[in-house]
Amino acid sequence: MTRAHVVGAGLSGLVTAWHLADRGFDVTVSDSAPGPGGLIQTRRSPHGLIETAANAFVWTETVQQWFDRLEIAPVFARDDSKRRYIFRDGRPRRWPLSLGESACLAGRLAAAVITRRTGARDRETVAQWGDRVVGAGARAWLLEPAMQGIYGSPSSALSAKAIFSGRRRGSRRMVTAAGGMGEFIGRLHARLAQRGVRFDCGHTIERLTLDAPTAVCTDAASASRLLQPHAPDLAARLAAVGAAPLTTVTMFFAPHPADVRGFGVLFPAASGVQALGVLFSADIFNGRGSLRSETWIVGDRGAGLTTWPETQLLATLANDRYGLTGRRDEPAAIHVTRWPRAVPIYNEAVLEVQKALGSLPASIALAGNYLGQIGVAALLEHGPAAAARLTSE
DSSP states (O other): OOEEEEEOOSHHHHHHHHHHHHTTOEEEEEESSSSSOTTOOEEEETTEEEESSOOOEEOOHHHHHHHHHTTOOOEEOOGGGGOEEEEETTEEESSOOOHHHHHHHHHHHHHHHHTTOOSOOTTOBHHHHHHHHTOHHHIIIIIHHHHHHHHSSOGGGSBHHHHHTTOOOSOOOEEEOTTOHHHHHHHHHHHHHHTTOEEEESSOOOSOOOSSOEEEOSOHHHHHHHHTTTOHHHHHHHHTOOEEEEEEEEEEEOOOTTOOOSSEEEOOGGGTOSSSEEEEHHHHSTTSOSSEEEEEEEOOTTTTGGGSOHHHHHHHHHHHHHHHHSOOOOOSEEEEEEEEEEEEOOSHHHHHHHHHGGGSOTTEEEOSTTSSOOSHHHHTTHHHHHHHHHHHO
16 A cells, blocks of 8 residues: 655645545654644534634535535525625624715626626735725725635735635635534544544644655645745745634633624734624524634734733723724633744735746645635635545656
């Protein structure tokens, strides 16, 4: 049986290991963390589940296949979680634009479609694309919060080509397991072990030995370090891919009749709120406890918020929540998770990586959320490609 190595036990690494095992490889998965999952973890508390990163998959055919394969019953988002808000002028709104801004959006977008100018231009940022195609108002109050909510970076830091060429269209139905995303990771890990895949967690891989086909399924910075001796041009381009830090703060409160109900609220930079957004976790999925669960998502906002001491950060979020609710409720529990390098910054560096993938040696495959598509559903599709590459080698 041919051996294969997988470096990285996050979701993309676990999926790659599965597909390598399907192809008859004797697989070992290594990771510097003490266990699998990477950023995706679910903590259980007396008050409910806490997701440290992604809280769900977008339901696709591939996701359905994985839930069937792992024999996990899908838990779909509640219908009323379709209500999503953007905060403007002191209150959450389903549609944040004024009549004039809405008219401007409709007129600009129609003109861009007719003249075929909706496509991203070379070296155009998402902010520049937004001003050109939908207008400044829609860019500030619709596009900007959406980009920060997904990518953790302002639209001025994102490449329009990198973003829109990898965006998926279609259903946005959300799904998870009853035990959260951690149940999916745990089931996948257990099934891999049953299939004979070995795990070597708890120490950092310093270099690739290439004594067997190897899939590198790490963040861009770690992949750059490992690939430097084997694909120096690609390694240099990977090193240029930045990563946005994120901090999530999950708080549990007693329900209140005036609570905003739905998926959550995004806070544009112009709203004056420091947090990027808040998810109402108990409103999204059933069975998440009797208390109100709010996960506040914090980015740097150009002020290093993710590095602030916990007392300062929590005081800031208390003010943000007061601006949203008009109340200073005492939380029953608070759980803080910090990710210094959470999300790749989709700027021109990501496009440069894609151009250099052809220089990758045949015995190495690459998988990660910096390769053109972001999100946990997309990561499920990286594994088959990586395994196919190493099989052909």
